[in-house]
Amino acid sequence: MSLESEEMSVVDHLTELRKRIIYVLIVFVAGLVVGLFCAKPIYNYLIHADLAEGFVLHAFSFWDGIGMYMKISMAVSLVATVPFIVYQLWAFISPGLRQAERSAALRYVPYVFILFLLGMAFAYYIVFPMALSFTISITRSMGLEETYGIAQYFSFMFSLVLPLALLFELPLLVMFLTKLRILNPLRLRKIRRYAYFVLVFIAVVITPPDFISDFLVTIPLLVLYEFSVLLSAFVFRKQLAADMAREAAYVRKEDS
Incomplete structure (x- = not known):
């Protein structure tokens, strides 16, 4: 080219x-x-x-x-x-x-x-x-x-609601990247401690400056991460089964 x-x-x-x-x-x-x-x-x-x-x-x-x-x-x-x-x-x-x-x-x-x-x-x-x-x-x-x-009330509300709504896309993102074989559950478990650190940092940054808000956002994010690992494992197992089926079909074709 x-x-x-x-x-x-x-x-x-x-x-x-x-x-x-x-x-x-x-x-x-x-x-x-x-x-x-x-x-x-x-x-x-x-x-x-x-x-x-x-x-x-x-x-x-x-x-x-x-x-x-x-x-x-x-x-x-x-x-x-x-x-x-x-x-x-x-x-x-x-x-x-x-x-x-x-x-x-x-x-x-x-x-x-x-x-x-x-x-x-x-x-x-x-x-x-x-x-x-x-x-x-x-x-x-x-x-x-x-x-x-009223401005403070709605700013406080949206500073919690909108970022958390966006972060709820995490399981879907992980499933998509697993489908593309960019991520897998083994890799997600290996980087768990670093992922936890990043999620806690995000929770502290997006929430109002008080401990309870940080805590209330951090816990759902960690649960979402673990749920994402389970979804990634589900997709990964289907990929392995499909790969094994294709390999078995190829071997049968070669033997025939």
Whole structure:
């Protein structure tokens, strides 16, 4: 292959990547618009839920209301955009994959959406209430007068919910990389201690600066990692069985 053709190939790849990024941006912006229309009912649900009862939310800035609407619309947009990003990534790399790998990767796309929603539900209904109750109890035990801003309330919520929802994609990512034979359960068990360190570091970085939030996020991440190892072992065993079947068929063919 000539240097010119290689350069054209690189240019073609960059053009294709730019096109995929533009598609993602269009879907993200469209999701923001839809999210703005959905923001009011979602906001009404969030502030009237049991989590928000017991204290009054205040606005300390003219932009607090707008900022809250934008946070909600961004969350709505991410729900639609994350699986679309995965699909565009698949479309970009699929020409370099074998047919079996393309089919396997495409089957994972719907589960990206499901796991993202499960992560959001887990974070909102389990992790967030526990973290909120802990911080409020500490505040009240110190005899402090509670004055909560709406911007702080939603920032605290989304700093827990959105990162944890994204991290719920870990099992799916591990299954996909195992399917491509990049990872396997033996390798995952070998790097367990390093993976734990990275997950704890991520939990500390993405959560508010208090121990209980770090703990409530770290434990699910470690459980997700171990669950990912089990899924990787399941995929790996199927791969070994398929390899043995192909080898046996080849030997029978050679003997006949």
